[in-house]
Amino acid sequence: MQTSESIHPDKNTEKGSKTQHGRQVGTVRQVLQRSGYLELLCDGVAIVLQFVHPQILRMRVTGSLVVANTSSTAAVALTSVVPVEATLFEDEGYLQWATDFLLVKIYKERFKLEVYDVEGKLIYSLESIVSFANGQTIAQVSKFSLEHFYGLGEKTGFLDKNGEKYNMWNSDVYAPHVPEIKALYVSIPYVLHTHQNGVYALFIDNPSESVFDLQSSSDTYQIQTAVGDFDAYCITGKTMKDVISNYTVLTGKIPLPPAWSLGYHQSRYSYMNQEEVVDLAKTFREKGIPCDAIHLDIHYMNEYRVFTFDNGRFPNPQGMVRTLGEQGFHIVPIVDPGVKRDPRYEIYREGIAEDHFCKYIEGNIFYGHVWPGESAFPDFSDDLTSAWWGEKHKFYTDIGIQGIWNDMNEPAVFNTTKTMDLEVIHRNQGQPKTHFEMHNLYGMLMTRATYEGMKTLLKDQRPFILTRAGYAGVQRYAAVWTGDNRSFWEHMEMSVPMLLNMGMSGLAFAGADVGGFAHDVTAELLVRWTQLGALLPFFRNHSALDTARQEPWQFGDKVESLCKSAIQLRYQWLPYLYTLFFEASQTGIPIIRPLVLEYPEDPNVTNLSDQFLLGKDILVAPIFRPSMYKRLVYLPKGRWVNYWSMEECEGEAYRVVDAPLEIMPIFIRKGAILPEHPVAQSVSFQNVETLSFAIYGVPLDQPYRYTLYEDDGVSYNHLQGGSNLFEVSLEPVSVNQARLSYRYLQYGYQVSYSSRVFKFKTLKTPERFVVRGMKRVEFAELAHSEQGYALNSSKNEVWVKLSADLSAAVLELEWGEG
Structure with a gap:
């Protein structure tokens, strides 16, 4: 016997019967000029156009024809959107809407949008938009000659993404990390497009799944969103740097991190107990290998319950943190979102009582299996829940912890879909959405809650937050690492273009696990990866359970010495690196x-x-x-x-x-002026005795200038003027004469060092180098002299020393011809 189910329409197997038929956005029927934006009423959809910045055009395609929606997701920095007045001109066939920087041309008969720069060059052309009844939207954007594509966040493959296709869906990918993997832990739906006419970027603020297809057509590239409004920002500028900077005006820039977080981090899954951690720190100091942070993976917890310590493994965590802090170490514990389902567990009980966990629409809590077993997940889309979560970090700050490591926050769940059920509802501040609609935001919202909680609890101390998952704007709250890589040479190589594109996508503070997380590292790979990692923004060695240990000394004296030298070079160049972090916090330009x-x-x-x-x-x-x-x-x-x-x-x-x-x-x-610190065992700007500048520009062919940024590296005093900008200039006077000068452009921080040393490199005849009006001394005497200059014959350099009490100076230099 058959029931009506036998004639269900989805059982029809005729070709094409299940095909979704889209509707192309067609004729513009009505144009409404609002305060700060335009609303175009088209067949079946509304399009809102808004200049949120003189060089950023927002275009939001929505199914609603009633009220224009100009709200945005958490990706957009709230203070960044300042509507710009623009002039509208309407003709029979098209509209023109212009600012002082851009002209937007909209074709009315068959909707098409073009953006021109002030020189009249076509920069961006949106050819078509097709919307589907199931919520999908597909946009076709023109390609150009001589073009290249960058950005797209954390993606495998080479630097130029032309010819590739990527998904934006935060995914827990333990294996494999190979070029054909289209989605990893972080999703940044943003592409930077350079071509013969100029450069722009396109940011699609849609935290559901999206696809960027740069391979299927030679004439256009395609962007597809799975559900929700198609909310696109066309970001322009004269150069790639301008566009990146404007993108970070929109989504935010990194905050200046605590200086210690720029040091070397040592981690393992896991350092199993307090004794092992203390011994690890002791070994670093005995061997003279600089290190600032030790990370604790999940085994520090009581059966993987967040905001707990296992008292058997870690009987005195407060004492451990205090003792290691006195030695210059910071402890960074891992904190995952999953809260163990356990009625005796205080965090779980609070979460239930105060309604903080993600639920289905029917009201039942979503439970997923992760490290603690069956667990509930906080709904970070709700401000009250985020505040609750942030406050819970008092457990850590009360014992002296200043850094937190967020993991498993894609969110990862041990089930067939690898994540939270897509039907789960997020409260979203009174505008409920399904997890399918908000998936890519979850990790960022968790990280924001962590950062804001730690910032409040630490008061005048800057927190350090590390996250695995994120979305556009996550740079405002955390550093990012590239997840569970392998101890493969290919993975080390793959990390470079990945990190470079992450930097061009706003994620300036990023790195990969040095040595590789899984698999067994070899001695040679550890050396080469440490050399690379030492010059990346985030520098952490991390390895997995049951893999070869990869602390710097694990492969004998030679490997230890080479790893130590690489780490020391980073500490030597810390003032240069810290200045780059300051510049990134101001401009968004990557490190x-x-x-x-x-x-x-x-x-x-x-x-x-x-x-x-x-x-x-x-x-x-x-x-x-x-x-x-x-x-x-x-x-x-x-x-x-x-x-x-x-x-x-x-x-x-x-x-x-x-x-x-x-x-x-x-x-x-050539011409670079690089600031250097003496190598220390940990980062502390308050203990620097000498500031050096290595000068790679004599003989001179042009003027050179460098500006060093300084502050205490710890507090927020720099936001109230407690910082320095110190400029060093070197200008040619004649073929064999130059003028070195320095001065403060800004002064608000009292430095600790007593002297400045200028090290002149690349000299052909250093013995003929003269500083007029200054005494020349033997090199051994220079350390005990308040000022003077000397030949460092071992390095073929001339060192010039002056007291740091001199806030400005001009020196006349002369050298003989070689």
Whole structure:
């Protein structure tokens, strides 16, 4: 016997019977000019156009024809949207809407949108929008000649994403991390498009699943959103840097982190008990290897309950944190979102009583299996829940902890879908949405709750937050690491273009697990990865349970010495690195940069994926293969100095350079003035005795200038003027004469060091170097002199020393011809 189910329409197997038929946005029927925006009423949809910045156009496509929706997700920094007045011109066939920077042309008969710059060049062309009854939207955007695509956040593959296709869906991917994996832990639906006419970026603020297809057509690329409004921001600027900076005006910039978080972090899944952690710290100090942070993975907890310690494994966590703090270490514990279902567990009881957990629409709580077993998940879309979660971190701050590591916050769940049920409802501040609609926001909202809670609890101390998952704007709250990589040479190589694109997507504070998380590292791979990691924004060595240990000393004296040297180089360059972090906090420009960002006209660097720049002055060329002791390095325009040999090289050329195991090729841009600190065991700007500047620009062919940023590295005093901007200039006077000067551009922080030393490198005849009006002394005497200059014959350099009490000085320099 058959029932009516036998004629269910979905059982019809005729070809095409299940095909979703979309409706292309067609004729613009009505144009409504509102205060600060335009509303276009089209067939079946409304399109809201809004200039949120003189160089950023927002276009929101919604099914509602009643009320224009100009709200935004948590990705957009609330203070960044300031509507811009624009002039509207309407003709029979099209509209023109213009600011001082952009002209937007909208075709009325068959909706199409074009953006032109002030020179009349077509920068961006939206060819069509198709909407579907199931909530999907597909947009077709024009491609151009001589084009390249960057950004897209945390994605595998090479630097240039042209010809690729990626999904935006935060995913717990333990394995495999290979180029064909289209979605990882962080989703940034943002693409930076450079072409013959200029550059722009497109940010699609839709935290559900989306697809960026840059491979299926040679004429257009396609963006598909699964559900919800198609909310697109076209971000323009004259250069790639301008566009990135404008994008971070929209989504926010990194806060200046605590200086200690820029140091070396040591982690393992897991350091099992208090004794092991204390011994680990002791070994670092005995061996003289700098280290600032030790991370605690899930085994520190009582049966993986967040906001607990296992009293058997860690009998005195407060004493441990205090003792290690006195030695310069910070403890960073892991905190996951899953709260164990246990009526005796205080956090769970509170969450139930105060209604903090995610639920289905019928009111029953969603439970998922993670490390503690069956667990509930806080609904971070609700401000009360976020505040509750943030306050719970008092458990950590009360014992002296200042850093938190958020993991498993995609959210990861041990089930077939690998995440929370898509029908779960998030309260979303009174505008409920399903998890399907908000999935990619979950990790960021958790991180925001963590950051804001820690910031409140620590009062005048800056917190450090590390997250695995995130969405656009997560940079306002946390550093990001690239998740569970492997101890493979290929994974080390893959991390560079991934991190470079993350930087161009606003995630300036990012890194990959040094040595690789899973699999067994080899001695050579550990050395090469430590050399690379030492010059990345976030520097952590992390390894998995039951894998070879990979602390720097695990492979004998030689490997230990080489890892130690790499770590020491980072600590030496900390003032340079910290200044780059300050610049990123002000401009959004990334700390590590693909060469194309600084040399956009050079066709050799558009897809250069195995080199990068630290700032604009240091070029890094890592070694990505075993038993490889030479490599080809491309040097861009200008002259470059080999850091190890001091050989000067002409740019716009390839060079084969030596790379024995103790050397990762590094080149310094000629003219660079690099600040340096004495190597310390941990970061403390209050204990620096001497500030040095290494100068790579004599003889001179042009003026050089560098501005150092300084503050206490700990507090928020810099926001009230408690910081310095210290400018050093070197200007040519004649063929063999120059003028060195320095001054404070801003002064508000009392430095600890008593002297400044200027180290002149790349001198052909250093013995003929003269500083007029200053006494020349023997090099051994310089350390005991308040000021003077001396030849450091061991390095073929001249060092000039002055008292730090001098807030400004001008020195006349002269050298003989070689």
